[in-house]
Amino acid sequence: MNRQIFDCLVWAAYLTDWKGPAEGEQPSGYIVILGDKTITENFRCDHGIAAQTILLGAREIGLGGCMLAAINHKKLRPLLNVGDELEVLLVIALGRPAERVCLEDVGVDGSIRYWRDSDGVHHVPKRSLDEMIVSVH
Numbered sequence: 639m640n641r642q643i644f645d646c647l648v649w650a651a652y653l654t655d656w657k658g659p660a661e662g663e664q665p666s667g668y669i670v671i672l673g674d675k676t677i678t679e680n681f682r683c684d685h686g687i688a689a690q691t692i693l694l695g696a697r698e699i700g701l702g703g704c705m706l707a708a709i710n711h712k713k714l715r716p717l718l719n720v721g722d723e724l725e726v727l728l729v730i731a732l733g734r735p736a737e738r739v740c741l742e743d744v745g746v747d748g749s750i751r752y753w754r755d756s757d758g759v760h761h762v763p764k765r766s767l768d769e770m771i772v773s774v775h
């Protein structure tokens with residue numbers, strides 16, 4: 639089932655020559671966050687809050703994870719028997735972390751495109767806190 643769910647997801651779209659985690663390093667479990675449309679049609683940011691909380695909790699117990707929204711819905715819905723009243727909002731992939739990830743400062747060109755070096759280390763540019771805070775009074 640994990641393999642079938644993996645095949646419904648798009649990993650790191652910026653990295654066109656990287657097909658995602660290699661065999662043996664793929665997620666060992668997934669949480670699919672669903673929205674119940676009989677309750678509301680507008681889930682606002684609730685699934686994002688839930689996903690981030692789950693990921694922080696996962697980290698706390700030594701797991702790594704990634705939230706994914708690039709989902710092949712046509713493939714995933716029948717695979718998991720998702721009913722018509724439910725919307726697939728996010729998929730969270732979980733597992734024991736194997737990747738080396740390096741946070742980088744965003745360069746002068748402002749690009750936030752991540753890259754992998756020849757040792758397979760994943761570099762992720764992050765904006766500085768100063769840039770994120772619009773104003774302080």
Ligand SMILES: Cc1cc2nc3c(=O)[nH]c(=O)nc-3n(C[C@H](O)[C@H](O)[C@H](O)COP(=O)(O)O)c2cc1C
Binds near residue numbers: 649651707709
């Ligand atoms: C709403 C949302 C959707 C995302 N969807 C995908 C996705 O479909 N595929 C993917 O590889 N990364 C996706 N990401 C990026 C990863 O979840 C993760 O945020 C990114 O690798 C940066 O990791 P970091 O925040 O731990 O630095 C998404 C992030 C967010 C916030």
